Amino acid sequence: MKPKIxxxxxxxxxxxxxxxxxxxxxxxxxxxxxxIEEAKKSKYINRLILTSEDDEIIEVARKYGCEVPFKRPIELAQDDTAGIEPVLHAIKQCPGYDYVVLLQPTSPLRTVEDIDGCIETLLASGSHFCVSVTEPNQSPYWMYTLENDKMIPLMPQEKLVTRRQELAKCYALNGAVYVGKVSAILSEQSFLTEETTAFIMPKDKSFDIDTELDMVVCEQLLKTKRNIL
Structure with missing residues (x-):
């Protein structure tokens, strides 16, 4: 039976x-x-909803065809609200689904191929969770903390590797796609466990908008992509 997502x-x-x-x-x-537009193209998603406390955001989402079945309580929209809390709230408001896909709006370069690819990876793996990742620009093997202005390796090595090609491959969350089995999300209250499967995305689709510079970069990338197409 096809799962409800x-x-x-x-x-x-x-x-x-x-x-x-x-x-x-x-x-x-x-x-x-x-x-919204990419999620609506998915061949797996049965229902797409927005969770927000903001009337203007709700109005814009509805304009682009996203369902808003409830208004998020203001106490779940604070700076210190854990990211999983609105998901748990939405699951309770919209029962009857087997899997949840969390799509943060700050990943505008993520496409339906990434969304469906992450879902397919989860279903094929038999895991309860799958999240999108990408290779970071800087390897953690070349990162340091500071103690009294002295550089302390974040990941100590017997011998410092000086060639990137020799470094172990590392991956970082890119925030684009999180998929989880509803029962497991309610139990673990997280998408990240020791059993979480990774879906690898390229760097050029992995921008997570957090600053004005991110906005500028994504704007240029989207305009370039539009011109190519």
């Missing part, structure tokens, strides 16, 4: 790094619209 877009109004970023114009449409 609920996709959730979390978008609160209180962004600090880029004010009102979820509805800021990005290459001709609100940031959140890029995620």
């Amino acid at each position: 609920l996709a959730i877009i979390p978008a609160r109004g209180g962004s600090k790094g880029v004010p009102r970023k979820n509805i800021r114009d990005l290459a001709g449409k609100p940031l959140i619209a890029w995620t």
